[in-house]
Amino acid sequence: MTLRTSRRVALAGLVALLVVTGCGRDAAENRQVRIATGSPTAVYYAIGTAFAGIVDRELPGTDASVLATAASKANMDLVARGEAEVGFAQSDVLVTGGAPAPGLVALARVYDDLLHLVVRADSPIKGLAGLKGKRVSVGATGSGTTVTVGRLLSVAGMAGTVQRRDLGLDDSIRALERGEIDAFFFSGGLPVTGIKRLATGIGIRIVDLSEWAGELRKAYSDVYVVRDVPTSAYSLPPVATIAVPNLLVVSEKMPEDLAYDLTRLLMERRGELAAAHPAAERLELRAAISTLPVPLHPGAARYYRSVKP
The missing domain is CATH 3.40.190.10 (Periplasmic binding protein-like II)
Incomplete structure (x- = not known):
C-alpha cells in the first residue's frame, strides 16, 4: 500500500468514525x-x-x-x-x-375543570342528596374526579351512602345509556365531548352542585370556586357547579x-x-x-x- 493510499484509507476511516460518533451524540x-x-x-x-x-x-x-x-x-x-x-x-x-x-x-x-353530575333527563335526582342509595360512578381510580367527589360526599355527610362505581368517562356514559347506573360524576373542561354526545342522545340533565363549594373551601382548599355550565356547552339550561383550576x-x-x-x-x-x-x-x-x-x-x-x- 502506498503512502498516499494509506492516507486516503485513514482519512476515510476518520470520516466514518466522526459520522458514527455524531449520530450517536x-x-x-x-x-x-x-x-x-x-x-x-x-x-x-x-x-x-x-x-x-x-x-x-x-x-x-x-x-x-x-x-x-x-x-x-x-x-x-x-x-x-x-x-x-x-x-x-x-x-x-x-x-x-x-x-x-x-x-x-x-x-x-x-x-378550569368543572365537576359534572350527570343524570338522565327524566331522573328524580335533583340534588346531591338524591344520590343516596343510588348507583353512582365517581370516576376512574387515579382520576381527579374521584378526589373531588370523595371530598364532596364527605362534606355533605354522604360518604358510604351511594352504590359506588369506579368508572372512567367512556364507561360511565355507556353504563348510563344502558341503565346500569343512575348518575355519574366527571370533572373536565367545557365542553366534554362524550357528555355533549350523550345530551343529544338519551337526553340528560346536569345537577347543580354550587352550594357545596363553600364547604369544600372550608374543609380542604380555597381552590374550589363556582362556575356556570352555559347553555352553549351542551344545549341544556345553564347550571352552576364546582370548578377547580x-x-x-x-x-x-x-x-x-x-x-x-x-x-x-x-x-x-x-x-x-x-x-x-x-x-x-x-x-x-x-x-x-x-x-x-x-x-x-x-x-x-x-x-x-x-x-x-
Missing part, C-alpha cells in the same frame, strides 16, 4: 417529553396530543409523546416518579392541607431552558391548542400565572417575565 441528546393526559376522549388527551405535536415539531432533538392515563392523580404520580415529564392535573389533587405536593411545580394554569405540572428538577421552551410554546401556540379543544381558548397570560399554591417552575416564571407588558 444526536441520539443521546434527544430528550423525551412524555405528556401524561387522560382517556382518549378526555379534554386532557386532545390538548396534550396537540401540544406533543407542537413540541415535536418545534424543539429540535426532542421526542414528545402522549400517555393515556386515568387523569390527574395518575398524572401527578407519573411525573413525581419520573415516568412522565409533563402532566395535566387538577390543583385540588396537587394540594393537601394547603400545601402543594413536594417536588412538583407548574408551567401554567391551563383552564387545571395545571400543567412538571418536576422541579426539569432543566430551566426546557421548562422555558415548553411554556413559550404553550402560550405562543394556544390557537393551535384551541383548535384541538375549545377549553384551551381560556389559556391566556394573566390566568396562566395563577397557579398558587403550586409554585411556577423558574423556567416558566422567566418566560412570563419576558413577555410581561
